[in-house]
Amino acid sequence: MASDAPVRGFDRSGAAGAGRVKLLRLKADGFGPLRGEYRFAPDRLNLVLDQNESGKSSLLAAIAAALYGLDGDKRTHRLLTPLERWRPWGGGPYRIELELEAAGERLTVTRDFERGTVEVWNDRGREVTEAYRLGKDEFAIGQVSLGLDASEFEKCAFIRQGELEEVVPGDEKARRASTLQARLENAADTRVGDTNAIEALRALEGAAESYACPELGSTLRVETTIQRLETKRELLDAEIHALEHDLESMTPDLEELARVVESEQEARESLARLEAERRRARAAEVRDRLERDAARRREVERLRAEAESLAPMSGVPAAAEAEFRDDVARLDETVRRLRPPDAVEGSERETPAATAGDLEAQMRSGLEDPSRDEALLARFGSLLPEQRETLRGYLNFEIECRTELSALERARVESRARLREIEATRRSLRVPGWILAALGFASTGLAAALALGPRAGESLVLLFGGLPAAVLGIALLLVASGRRRAERQAARDRLRESSERVDSLTRRRADNEARLEALARELGCSSPAELLRDWNDHGELLRRRTALEEQRRAGESAAELRARAVHALESAGIAYDPGRGWADHLEDLAARVRGAERHALLTLELIPAAERALLDEAAVRNLKEELAALPGDAAPDPAPAAGSRTLAALEQAIEELRGVIDLLVERRSTLRIRIEERSRRYHAEHAAKAAERGAMEGALTRARRFRQAIELANTTLREVALDTHRRWAQFLSQSGRSS
Missing domain, CATH: 1.10.287 (Helix Hairpins)
Structure with a gap:
């Protein structure tokens, strides 16, 4: 299927020429019934012989579709467009690839009808699709190469079934x-x-x-x-x-073969050098592993000796130091609370034994009149809850009343001062207003009197001078009456509220004093003042007794804390020495706790970790045998290069x-x-x-x-x-x- 006759060529500029196109190969990934690859011999006659409906016409249609594409316009083909007609019968890709030779150049045309794409590549691997563009989306490779459109190409190149009789008649005479x-x-x-x-x-x-x-x-x-x-x-x-x-063409291959042989020889020499360097590196690594293993073994022996020396401290609890420190701190705090405020600070070795024994004496010595104190306790101990509330409420009210009366008095003073200031401001405007108003009215009256007499001209002057003065005076009076009116009213309200609150507090004080006086009479006191004095003495007595009770309990706590501290020392194997301070004992206990912690760290972590890092005997023996088996070029380098590579x-x-x-x-x-x-x-x-x-x-x-x-x-x-x-x-x- 080759066209050897000159045909009308076509280029982009529209110039006509001669062209020759040879078909080489057609590959159909899916085109109607076609699927596969078909090769053509351009220098020979190519005949396609097969049964009817076997795909011969489909093969010709595929060649035309590769050169000119398929029309999908439904306006031209109402029933079935060529694009739909040649869709693969078995489904799958809808793509063909045609390889041809045109103008001395081999081209490969690929059309994907499913995606609507066209690609044209030459034998140099360059894409030349744009050279065959005829419109916006039209790529007619056949028209550019042959100078024929699709219909002309089919008329010249295709003889379909039933048309052969018109070309070569079957009758010999015809x-x-x-x-x-x-x-x-x-x-x-x-x-x-x-x-x-x-x-x-x-x-x-x-x-x-x-x-x-x-x-x-x-x-x-x-x-x-x-x-x-x-x-x-x-x-x-x-x-x-x-x-x-x-x-x-064997000459380039022979030259390349010589180069390959030379390169292979050089590579093998480099490999031999690398192998020797690898053996030296391996020997160095083996020696280093053996030396590090020996150093680890020495370290394990040292750790074991240290653990053996710390074995006596292994029984010390880890929390002994913290508990002892807490007990000593609480003991010191208790001793400081037991010591009188004016006593001189003693040494740390002082114990609460002397002070704890004199608590009862201190309680008796702190009472000025025991009989009166007992009477106060008896009198006020039998008070009813409402009587106690009356005494407490009176005292609390007195404190609050004094504070509030002082604040109310300050508010009243400030309100009066503000009112005086406002009145002074209003007065500064009101006096000129009255004067101007009086002058204006006098001038107006005088003008009216003159107007009745022969001096009517002067009356006009007095009238025009008096009226503005009267208006200005009246305006000043109005301004003065409205000046700071809201502020004046607020000051008056605050003054009134303060006075009312003072009156209310006074009434409440009178009521409280009446109830207090009635309570004093009930309790047999001569006056409310005596009742309040006895009530205060009763409160002071209760506070002293409470403080002495707290000191007694603190002494007992100090003795208990001291016993616990001594027990903590003894449990750690340290004998308590009263001649030494608690700080010295704490240092000894801390040293023993650190020793116990170090012993636990050695036995539980460091020694097992160091033993796990050791090589077993079989590994050491294998490394020594490997080192002995390495050749002589693996001997250690006395001066290794600075840039030597690692074994990896x-x-x-x-x-x-x-x-x-x-x-x-x-x-x-x-x-x-x-x-x-x-x-x-x-x-x-x-x-x-x-x-x-x-x-x-x-x-x-x-x-x-x-x-x-x-x-x-x-x-x-x-x-x-x-x-x-x-x-x-x-x-x-x-x-x-x-x-």
């Missing part, structure tokens, strides 16, 4: 009706002509139709034989050229280098196989192809000579027949005239 041979036969085949010419022409035609060619192994028309021989010769030339090209880095570098060597070996094998295959194929096929090509050349020469002979004989027969018919015509004409 096929020969307009040929030169038919006309010659009709000219010779007359009643007066010789039929031998027709038979001779038929014999020549039969010889041309059945030319035997041993090189092809078949009997064909001579023209077909020449075409096949030429095709076979061109194919052999191409194969011979390909063999020679393959042989010449060396392992990674070795693995990477081995990967490079594997790639080089694989590439070397590939190149060697390719070179050997090309060389073997060249030496095995070149001579046979050259001999076969020579045979084809000889057969082609013989076929051409045979065709020339047939053509010469055909031409001669036709000329002789024509000359004979002409002479017969002349003879018949002369005979007719003479008769």
